[in-house]
Amino acid sequence: KAGVTQTPRYLIKTRGQQVTLSCSPISGHRSVSWYQQTPGQGLQFLFEYFSETQRNKGNFPGRFSGRQFSNSRSEMNVSTLELGDSALYLCASSLLSQTGEAFFGQGTRLTVV
Amino acid sequence: DAKTTQPNSMESNEEEPVHLPCNHSTISGTDYIHWYRQLPSQGPEYVIHGLTSNVNNRMASLAIAEDRKSSTLILHRATLRDAAVYYCILRDGRTYKYIFGTGTRLKVLA
Numbered sequence: 001k002a003g004v005t006q007t008p009r010y011l012i013k014t015r016g017q018q019v020t021l022s023c024s025p026i027s028g029h030r031s032v033s034w035y036q037q038t039p040g041q042g043l044q045f046l047f048e049y050f051s052e053t054q055r056n057k058g059n060f061p062g063r064f065s066g067r068q069f070s071n072s073r074s075e076m077n078v079s080t081l082e083l084g085d086s087a088l089y090l091c092a093s094s095l096l097s098q099t100g101e102a103f104f105g106q107g108t109r110l111t112v113v
Numbered sequence: 114d115a116k117t118t119q120p121n122s123m124e125s126n127e128e129e130p131v132h133l134p135c136n137h138s139t140i141s142g143t144d145y146i147h148w149y150r151q152l153p154s155q156g157p158e159y160v161i162h163g164l165t166s167n168v169n170n171r172m173a174s175l176a177i178a179e180d181r182k183s184s185t186l187i188l189h190r191a192t193l194r195d196a197a198v199y200y201c202i203l204r205d206g207r208t209y210k211y212i213f214g215t216g217t218r219l220k221v222l223a
Contacts, residue, residue, distance in 0.1 A: 004156075033211070043157070043200070043213035056210045090156050092211075101147070102211065104156030 002026065004093050004105035012111045018079040021108045025072050025093030031055075032074040033102065034066060037088040046089075049074055081112045117201045117214040124220045125191045133186040133217050135201030140181050143206025148175065148186045150197040151216070157200060160186065196221045 005024040013019050025032050033056075034046040045058040049068035066076040072093075078085055088109050092102040118136040125131040137146065145164050149157040161168055161175045163184070168175040174187040188195055198216040205212070 031209070035213075042215050045210060045212065048210065056208050092156070094209075101159035101162065102149075102157075104158070106154075106156050 004091060004103050006089075006091050006105035006108050008108060009106065010109045010111075012113060013081050014113055015081055015083060017081050018077060019081060019110060020075050020077045021089055021091075021110070023074045023076075023091030023093075023105060025074070025091075026103055029093035029095060029103070030072050031094045032068055032072065033092045033094075034074070034076050035090040035092065036060070037090060037107070038086075043090070046076065078110075083112050086110060086112045116212065117203060119199075119201050119214055119217045121215065122218040122220065124222060125188075126222050127193060128190050131188040131191045131195070131219065133188075133199050133201075133219065134183065135185070135214075136183045137201070137203055138182045140203055141206065144203040145206065146175065146177060146181075146184050147202045147204050147211070148173070149200045149202060150195075151200070152194075152197045160199070162204070191219075191221045193221050193223060195219065 007022045031050045033048040035043050037043045047066050048056040052068045063079045068074045088107045090104055090107045092104045094100045094102040145162050147162040148160040150160050151157045161170055161173050163175045163177050176185045198218050200213050200216040202211050
């Protein structure tokens with residue numbers, strides 16, 4: 001079956017702009033989580049959506065938001081971009097259970113200049 | 114959120130077993146222990162998970178201490194393709210949230 005697909009793979013934006021990243025989960029997976037990965041902070045949890053509802057949220061400012069559609073596809077949006085938002089943004093889909101493994105996409109590399 | 118502690122880096126010779134340790138002293142009774150690895154330029158990849166008993170799969174084995182405050186990922190015969198950052202993670206039993214630690218960078222020497 002197809003894996004988790006993230007688009008675009010690479011993105012360059014300027015400070016102050018906004019950006020939208022997309023994630024298509026594995027078919028049948030209703031849970032989608034987003035992570036930010038930077039060399040200094042490692043992998044940090046952003047938020048998780050299940051059945052179009054945000055279930056969990058990490059410690060990120062309100063400039064970071066997301067949503068999930070009825071087909072489980074998810075988008076995350078970052079407004080008023082800052083240089084520090086440059087990172088690899090990873091999306092993971094899973095069945096919602098303690099034992100279900102998460103399947104990660106290859107990520108979107110965002111560079112803010 | 115319960116946290117994990119791992120060594121920053123380890124080295125192993127090819128074809129030899131590797132034991133990657135993880136401490137999680139604040140683990141709660143419903144937290145599952147998951148291990149993922151991340152190869153260069155890729156997203157993390159599931160390796161193995163367990164709750165209380167030791168677990169084996171085709172990739173690795175997971176040994177969990179009796180008090181569950183630590184665990185060890187065992188790669189039975191390291192290959193060059195196993196060079197990656199290995200993350201020990203507790204999956205919160207109530208929220209299902211993954212909290213990643215800093216991981217162990219494994220270097221495999223030919």
